[in-house]
Amino acid sequence: MSATADAKEFVRRWKGILSAVPEGKNNEQQDTAKFWQDLLVNVLGVPSSSVATFVDFERKVRGRRIDVFVSDHHFLCEQKxxxxxxxxxEPRQGRMETPYQQAIWYAQHLPYSERPRWLMTCNFETFRLYDLDEERPEDGMQEFTLDELPDYVHMLSFLTSKETSRLHKEQQLSIEAGGYVSKLYDALSKQYHHIDGDDETAREEQRSLNVLITRIIFMLYAEDADLLQSHSAFGDFCRRDPHKLRGRLMELFRVIDTPVTERDEYMDGELAAFPYVNGGLFSDSSIVIPQMTDEIAQAIVDASEGFMWRDISGVIFGGVFEGTLNPETRHAGGMHYTSVENIERCLKPLFLDELWDELHRAEGERSNAKRKQMLNALHDKIASITIGDPACGSGNFLTEAYRQLRTIENRIIEDENGDQTVLSLDNPIRVSLDQLCGIEINDFAVAVAKTALWITEEQMLRKTQEILPTYSFDFLPLRNLSNIREGNALTTDWSEVFPSDLTYLVGNPPFLGARNQTKEQKAELLSVFDGAKNAGNIDYCGAWYMKAARFTQGKRTRCALVSTNSICQGEQVANLWKPLVDLGIHIDFAHTTFRWDNEAADKAHVFCIIVGFSREVSKKRLYMHESPDAPEDLRFPKNINAYLADAPDAFVWNRSTPICNVPKIGIGNKPIDGGFYLFSDDEMVDFLKAEPGAKQYFHKWIGAREFLHGESRWCLYLGNATFSDLKALPRCRERIESVREYRLASKSSPTRKLAETPARFHVENMPKGNSIVFPRHSSERRKYLPLGFIGPDILCGDANTMLPDATIYHFGVLHSQFHNAWIRTVAGRLKSDYRYSGGVVYNNFVWPEPTDAQRGEIERCAQAVLDARAAQEGATLSDMYDPNNETFFPDLMRAHRELDAAVEVAYGVDFDGDEERIVAHLFNLYAEKTAN
Incomplete structure (x- = not known):
C-alpha cells in the first residue's frame, strides 16, 4: 500500500483504540510508545527489526524525560x-511551560551534537510540527489532526529520509573528503620514481605514499579538532616554502614522535609548539618521502582550508582511505568497504540490540536506587566486552562497535551525572580501545584502522565533554594499538591476538569464490579444513568460519560474519556446514541474501548474507529479504539451518541419481563449435539457398534466451551424416572444418581432443520422446521457474536443464510452489539468480506419493497451466512469469494457484501456501529419506 493508504488504516485503527479509552484515563507513557511505533513501522516504513534502536522513548535529559526522540533524524516530540x-x-521545575516550551527546553539541554531540528507537540488527536531552522519556529508551525494525517503524512518523510539523517551527512562528508584525498594522492604519486613498477621498490614506494597520506590527513584532523597549537597549524606549516617542505615534514614527523621532555630545548619554536602524538603513526622513519611541489603544498592547504576534518566519521574514514589503494590490489584481496547500515546489520543482533534494550530498561526504571544499580551493572558489562575482527581491513566493524559502546557509555554518564556538577576526580570513561582486537593482512589497512579508531576515540571524548563540560580529558599522546595486528588471519594463531574470553567475533572476510582464489589462497583454505576432499569448492570466507569454530571451542564467544551468499546455497552448504555443526556450532541469527552496497568510490555490488553463530543456546532471529534490495522482515523461527531456513538441520549433498523414482535429469546439448553450427532465421535461409540439401540437418535450437524470450535460432547437426551424405554438401563440410580448427586452437586439451570428431557435440542429449526444459539460471524475482515441453525434433542447448521422457505429472510437480520453494532454499546462485542443478536440487527433491485421483488432479491442473499460456498469443515466458506482469495474466496465475493446491494435497498437508512450512516439511521428508 502507499503511505497515504497506510496512514488511513492507521487513523482508523487509532480512532478505534482512543474511542475505547475513558476520558482522561489513557496511559500516556504506554500509549505513546505503541502509537509512535505503529506510525513509524506501519506508515513511515521503519523496519520493525530496527524500531527499538531507531527511536528513544523516555530519553532522560537533566532529570527530565523526552517522550519521543529520534536522534539520527533530529526529531523530538512532547507527547500529551x-x-x-x-x-x-503546566508546572515544570517550578515554572509554567506549554508543551512547546517543554520541547524547546529539551532541545536546548541535549548534548550539542544531538540537538534536533524538528520539534513536535501531540495529544494523539492533534499534531504540531516546528522547524527550528526557521527564525521564528512558532510562526511557521504546521498543524493537522489525526483525521488529516493521510493528507499530511508527507510532512513526516524526514523521519525516514536518508537525506535528513546524520549518517547521510557523514557519508556526504566522506565523499567530499575523498575528493581531497584523491587530489593529494595524485599530486604525491607523481613524485615517486618507481611506483608504477612491479618490484619491491615499487611496493615500498606505494606503502610509503599510503603512510604519508595517512599522516597528513591525521594532522589535518588534529588541527580541526583543536589538538594542535592553533586551528590551522599544520596547513600554515605546509604553506611556507613548498620546495623545502620535504625536509620540514621529515623533521616535523620526528618531533611529534618525540616526547616533549626528550626534545632539543633549542629547536625551532614553530616545531616545538606541536604536541607529542605517539601511537606509532609517525614512528616509521624508513618510509620514502619524495620531493614536494607547489601542487602538493596547495593540495594540503586546500584540504586544510576547505574541509572540516573533525566532522568526518571514523567508521567511514576507512572507506575513504581504502579508495587510495590500487584497485587491482583491492580485488585480489577481496576487500569491500562496508557501509554503516550493513555493519549495524551485523552488530545489532549480535549484541547492540541487547545493550540498547538494557539501557532503555534502566532509564525507564522509576526507582532512583534501582535505576542506578541497573546503569552501574550495564556500565560494568560494556567495559568488560571484548571484540575481535579477524579480517578487520580499515577497521570499519571495530570502529563502529567502539563508537556504539562509547555512545551507550555517554548515555550512562549523562543519566548519572548530566544534571549535576562533577566533583569526583575519577575518570567516568571505562570503555577503552584496548577492548578491540584485529588481524589484517594489509599493512596500510592496519595503519588506517588504528587511525580511524583514534579519530573515533577523540570524537567520543568530545561528546563526553559536552555532557560534562567541567571535566578535563586528555587525548594526546596516542596509545600504541598493538592489539590491531598485521598478519594473515588464516595462518595466524588467533589465540595470540584475541583474549581467551573474547566476547564477540565479527568481520567481513574476503569475498572470493572457489574459482577466484589464487594458489596460495586455495592452499590456505585447504589447510584450515585439514585437506578435506570437498573443501576445494568452498568460498574463501568459509575458512574464517572453520577457524572461528575451532577458536570458540570451550568458549562462550558469539560470532557474526558477512559472507558471500553461496556458502548457504548449493553444494557448498554440506561441505562447509556439516563440519561446523559437528564441532557444535549452530546459527543464532541470519540475514538472507541482500545487496551489499558500500560507500567507496568504486562501489562493490555484492550479494551477500550475514550469519551469526555460536555454541550458546539463544533466541533465533531470521531477517528475511524477499529480494536483495528489499528491507528485512524479522522472523523468530524455532531453528535456522545452514540454508537459512526455518527447518531441521539437514545437508543436501550433490547426488548423482534422484532420491525418488523419477526420470534422470541432464543438461542440454553442448556443441563447443565456436558458433559455426548455430544460425539465425535469415542465416539459415541464406545457407539453404546455397545448399538446399542441408535442410534435413537443421533443427530448431532452444537455448535459455530462445526458451524464455521466444527468440528463434537453428542448429546444424551433422553428427549422424555419413561421408556419402556430405560429399554433396560442401558448405556443411566447410562448417565441420571450421569447428575442427576452432577446437584445435583451444588452450584446453579436452577441447583439442574433440577436434577428432568435429561433426559431433561435446555433450549430446537428444531423447526420442518429449522432454521438459527449464533454464539453468533464472531470476530470483520469479515465483515460478518457467518450464516447458519440447519434442524430439528440437535440440536443447546446455544453458537449459532437460528432463527426457517426462509426463504432464512431472511437469505439474516441478512447476508447483513445493518444488520452487525447494529451489529457492537449496539452489546455488549466480549473483542473486537461481542456479538450477540436477545433483543438488532435482536429485534431492522428495516427490509426493499421490493416489491415482491426486495424480489425475495434478495432471489436470498442469494442463490448465499450459492452456492458459497458449491463450496468451505474443507473450513470452519471460513476460508471463515477470512478477510485475501478474495482473495481465489472471487465468495463468489462477491455474498456478490451483496446481499448487493440488500438489499440496498430494503431499498430505494443509499449509495454505505457507512457504516456510513447505520448506520445513520438505527438509523433514529429506531427512527421513536420508536417515540411513
Whole structure:
C-alpha cells in the first residue's frame, strides 16, 4: 500500500483504540510508545527489526524525560494525553511551560551534537510540527489532526529520509573528503620514481605514499579538532616554502614522535609548539618521502582550508582511505568497504540490540536506587566486552562497535551525572580501545584502522565533554594499538591476538569464490579444513568460519560474519556446514541474501548474507529479504539451518541419481563449435539457398534466451551424416572444418581432443520422446521457474536443464510452489539468480506419493497451466512469469494457484501456501529419506 493508504488504516485503527479509552484515563507513557511505533513501522516504513534502536522513548535529559526522540533524524516530540490543550502551560521545575516550551527546553539541554531540528507537540488527536531552522519556529508551525494525517503524512518523510539523517551527512562528508584525498594522492604519486613498477621498490614506494597520506590527513584532523597549537597549524606549516617542505615534514614527523621532555630545548619554536602524538603513526622513519611541489603544498592547504576534518566519521574514514589503494590490489584481496547500515546489520543482533534494550530498561526504571544499580551493572558489562575482527581491513566493524559502546557509555554518564556538577576526580570513561582486537593482512589497512579508531576515540571524548563540560580529558599522546595486528588471519594463531574470553567475533572476510582464489589462497583454505576432499569448492570466507569454530571451542564467544551468499546455497552448504555443526556450532541469527552496497568510490555490488553463530543456546532471529534490495522482515523461527531456513538441520549433498523414482535429469546439448553450427532465421535461409540439401540437418535450437524470450535460432547437426551424405554438401563440410580448427586452437586439451570428431557435440542429449526444459539460471524475482515441453525434433542447448521422457505429472510437480520453494532454499546462485542443478536440487527433491485421483488432479491442473499460456498469443515466458506482469495474466496465475493446491494435497498437508512450512516439511521428508 502507499503511505497515504497506510496512514488511513492507521487513523482508523487509532480512532478505534482512543474511542475505547475513558476520558482522561489513557496511559500516556504506554500509549505513546505503541502509537509512535505503529506510525513509524506501519506508515513511515521503519523496519520493525530496527524500531527499538531507531527511536528513544523516555530519553532522560537533566532529570527530565523526552517522550519521543529520534536522534539520527533530529526529531523530538512532547507527547500529551488525549484531550490535553497544547497551548495550556503546566508546572515544570517550578515554572509554567506549554508543551512547546517543554520541547524547546529539551532541545536546548541535549548534548550539542544531538540537538534536533524538528520539534513536535501531540495529544494523539492533534499534531504540531516546528522547524527550528526557521527564525521564528512558532510562526511557521504546521498543524493537522489525526483525521488529516493521510493528507499530511508527507510532512513526516524526514523521519525516514536518508537525506535528513546524520549518517547521510557523514557519508556526504566522506565523499567530499575523498575528493581531497584523491587530489593529494595524485599530486604525491607523481613524485615517486618507481611506483608504477612491479618490484619491491615499487611496493615500498606505494606503502610509503599510503603512510604519508595517512599522516597528513591525521594532522589535518588534529588541527580541526583543536589538538594542535592553533586551528590551522599544520596547513600554515605546509604553506611556507613548498620546495623545502620535504625536509620540514621529515623533521616535523620526528618531533611529534618525540616526547616533549626528550626534545632539543633549542629547536625551532614553530616545531616545538606541536604536541607529542605517539601511537606509532609517525614512528616509521624508513618510509620514502619524495620531493614536494607547489601542487602538493596547495593540495594540503586546500584540504586544510576547505574541509572540516573533525566532522568526518571514523567508521567511514576507512572507506575513504581504502579508495587510495590500487584497485587491482583491492580485488585480489577481496576487500569491500562496508557501509554503516550493513555493519549495524551485523552488530545489532549480535549484541547492540541487547545493550540498547538494557539501557532503555534502566532509564525507564522509576526507582532512583534501582535505576542506578541497573546503569552501574550495564556500565560494568560494556567495559568488560571484548571484540575481535579477524579480517578487520580499515577497521570499519571495530570502529563502529567502539563508537556504539562509547555512545551507550555517554548515555550512562549523562543519566548519572548530566544534571549535576562533577566533583569526583575519577575518570567516568571505562570503555577503552584496548577492548578491540584485529588481524589484517594489509599493512596500510592496519595503519588506517588504528587511525580511524583514534579519530573515533577523540570524537567520543568530545561528546563526553559536552555532557560534562567541567571535566578535563586528555587525548594526546596516542596509545600504541598493538592489539590491531598485521598478519594473515588464516595462518595466524588467533589465540595470540584475541583474549581467551573474547566476547564477540565479527568481520567481513574476503569475498572470493572457489574459482577466484589464487594458489596460495586455495592452499590456505585447504589447510584450515585439514585437506578435506570437498573443501576445494568452498568460498574463501568459509575458512574464517572453520577457524572461528575451532577458536570458540570451550568458549562462550558469539560470532557474526558477512559472507558471500553461496556458502548457504548449493553444494557448498554440506561441505562447509556439516563440519561446523559437528564441532557444535549452530546459527543464532541470519540475514538472507541482500545487496551489499558500500560507500567507496568504486562501489562493490555484492550479494551477500550475514550469519551469526555460536555454541550458546539463544533466541533465533531470521531477517528475511524477499529480494536483495528489499528491507528485512524479522522472523523468530524455532531453528535456522545452514540454508537459512526455518527447518531441521539437514545437508543436501550433490547426488548423482534422484532420491525418488523419477526420470534422470541432464543438461542440454553442448556443441563447443565456436558458433559455426548455430544460425539465425535469415542465416539459415541464406545457407539453404546455397545448399538446399542441408535442410534435413537443421533443427530448431532452444537455448535459455530462445526458451524464455521466444527468440528463434537453428542448429546444424551433422553428427549422424555419413561421408556419402556430405560429399554433396560442401558448405556443411566447410562448417565441420571450421569447428575442427576452432577446437584445435583451444588452450584446453579436452577441447583439442574433440577436434577428432568435429561433426559431433561435446555433450549430446537428444531423447526420442518429449522432454521438459527449464533454464539453468533464472531470476530470483520469479515465483515460478518457467518450464516447458519440447519434442524430439528440437535440440536443447546446455544453458537449459532437460528432463527426457517426462509426463504432464512431472511437469505439474516441478512447476508447483513445493518444488520452487525447494529451489529457492537449496539452489546455488549466480549473483542473486537461481542456479538450477540436477545433483543438488532435482536429485534431492522428495516427490509426493499421490493416489491415482491426486495424480489425475495434478495432471489436470498442469494442463490448465499450459492452456492458459497458449491463450496468451505474443507473450513470452519471460513476460508471463515477470512478477510485475501478474495482473495481465489472471487465468495463468489462477491455474498456478490451483496446481499448487493440488500438489499440496498430494503431499498430505494443509499449509495454505505457507512457504516456510513447505520448506520445513520438505527438509523433514529429506531427512527421513536420508536417515540411513
Amino acid at each position: 494525553s488525549v484531550g490535553v490543550d497544547l497551548d495550556k502551560p
